[in-house]
Amino acid sequence: MFQNFLPVVFGAKQDGFMQTAKETVQSIIMEEFERRVRVNPRYSLRAFSASLGMSSGALSEILRNVRPVSLKTAAKISKSLGFNAAETKHFYRLVESEKSRAFGTIKDPKVDFQDPSADAKQKKLDEDTFHLISDWSHFAILNLLDCEGFVWEANYISKRLGLSQTQAKLAMNLLTRLGLVKFKAGKAYGAEDYLLSPSGIPSAAVREYHKQILDKAKLSLDLQSLDKREMNGVGFAVDPKKLPQIKREISEFLDELVSRYSKGKRHEVYFLETALFQITEGERDENK
Known part of the structure; x- marks a missing residue:
């Protein structure tokens, strides 16, 4: 199971950064x-x-x-x-x-x-890592590995995720090259010797990832029936000083949700994207 709660990046266990070619x-x-x-x-x-x-x-x-x-x-x-x-x-x-x-x-x-x-003292993410975290399909494939009947073939992956075969092949090559997908007895599985590190992520990659997921969510409003999706939202006034705690609670909720439901027999891949952002504009009086 791979949790793609950005900003994160897969890295080798040695120091949390990808081994670069x-x-x-x-x-x-x-x-x-x-x-x-x-x-x-x-x-x-x-x-x-x-x-x-x-x-x-x-x-x-x-x-x-x-x-x-x-x-x-x-x-x-x-x-x-x-x-x-x-x-x-x-x-x-x-x-x-x-x-x-x-x-x-x-x-x-x-x-x-x-x-x-x-x-030399500056840690730099290589292009492979940038593309890994900036394209939704890579995380989708890593999660698709856990689904019943998965086949490590471009034709299968392209049909299941709505990709072209070229896109599927490029993603498969990248995941294999980075060691995130390994093989045993001809069966593909997600590598277990990788962890998530929040360090050094280029903001452009993070923004691109979230934009793609939000675009997929918008499409689902028209293409998926209500029994296959859930759209919920709420607006509320809040003290900005409480935002760190709100963010921690959102993170804990996501962890608990995945831990509880991403087990047993699985057949489909779902993305859950949370969006907490400020609606009000202009400057406020800090003394009030």
């Missing part, structure tokens, strides 16, 4: 392509290459590590993908590093490369 120029480009496919299952490599201002053949060779990336191409890719200054510098550094390994030390004096060890 070595980042490369190819992995950064591929991660962006996979992100676009998740948004639009029909998105193609040809369309992606066009957005980067290069041919699909050239992009394919770069992704297969057959063609090296020049600094000029790196600048074009960085601009096309909307990298900020820090991200561009990091991307250039990776390009330079890969060229150095292949041809010897080659540096462009116009590019300011910083020593990566300067930020």
Whole structure:
């Protein structure tokens, strides 16, 4: 059973952070392509290459590590993908590093490369972790594992969750790569050596996750009958100083609900999204 009460992230037990794979120029480009496919299952490599201002053949060779990336191409890719200054510098550094390994030390004096060890004390979530927590389908698959009759096949998962087969395959590959899904006697099961850590989550990922769940909830209003859903809400005036306690009680309620009902034979996956937010606007007099 995987509880996706964000902001959280799955991490290895050693220190609560994901063990990251070595980042490369190819992995950064591929991660962006996979992100676009998740948004639009029909998105193609040809369309992606066009957005980067290069041919699909050239992009394919770069992704297969057959063609090296020049600094000029790196600048074009960085601009096309909307990298900020820090991200561009990091991307250039990776390009330079890969060229150095292949041809010897080659540096462009116009590019300011910083020593990566300067930020060694800062914990950074890798792209895999970001995508894990920012896409609802990953948590849905992890919970679907507990359902009767589950089959680790893209066709089965896509039909059960309303995904395209491409989306299902990408999600399956990511979950397997991160070690969150393991196999025994040909059967997939959720790894038990992972825990939830509230540290270091990028707020953009958390917001994206909740937006997706709320969008799914809105769709359920029109597509699901009353016997399959429950929508409830209440408005009330409150002293903001009591919000920490309210949040703790909501968290305790969610934990108790899952502990009580997520056991025995299970056949469907449900998401429960709580939304506590302020309706009033404007500044108030703190002295009153």
